[in-house]
Amino acid sequence: MRTTIETLAEEAEQQIRDRVWEVSDQDRAVAAKAAADLRTAVGPPDGQELLAVIDRLRHLREALAALAHVHGRLAWFLGAPAPP
Template sequence: MQTVVEELTQEAERQLRDQAWIPAAADRVIAERAAAELHAAVGAPQAPQVLSDVDRLARLREALAALAIALAHVHGRLAWFLGAAATALAPILHWRALPSGDGPTFGAVQPTPEQYTEAEEAIRKLHAILTHIATT
C-alpha cells in the first residue's frame, strides 16, 4: 500500500513539476478540501498509536471515504490520481478490528499493527501531495 502511494505521489509531483498537469482552480479547491479531511481523519504520526484498533480503522475508513467523495467531484488527472489512491487503499475495506467470534466475517481480516501504521503513513503522503496540488 505504502509503496503504491509513494509511486503515485512521485508521479504526481513529476507531472506538476514538468507542468504536464496544471490543476484547474476547481481541482485545487477539491484537493485542499480532501487534504484537510485526510489530516482530520489520520492526523499526526504519534496520534493514532494511542487509539484503539476500532478507532484507528474507523479513521482509515473516513480517509478512504474522503478520497471517494473528492473523486466524485472531479474529472481528468485529479480524478485519475484520486481513483488510483483509493484503489491503493482498498485493502482497508477488508479489515476488521473486532474479533470474529464464531460467525463468518465476509472475508474480513484483522490487520497487524504494522499494517495500520503503513496505511496511516500512506494517507499522510496523500495529504502532503494534495496540499501541494492545492497550492500549485
C-alpha cells in the first residue's frame, strides 16, 4: 500500500508541475473536509481493532459517505489506492 501511495503522490506531483492538474482552492477545501470527515468516521487506528465487526462496517460506510462529494482529479487521487 505504501508503494502504491508513493507512486500515486509522484504522479499527482508531476501532473501539478505539468499543469495538467491545477489544484484549486475548492480542491484544497474539499480535501480538507474529506480528511476531517474520514478522521471523524474512522477514529484512531488502534480504536478500530477493538470494535465489533458491525461497528467497523458502520464506520466504513460513514467514511465512504464522507468521500461522496469528491469528484474529478481529486477523486482519482483519493480513490486510486483502493483495491479493485
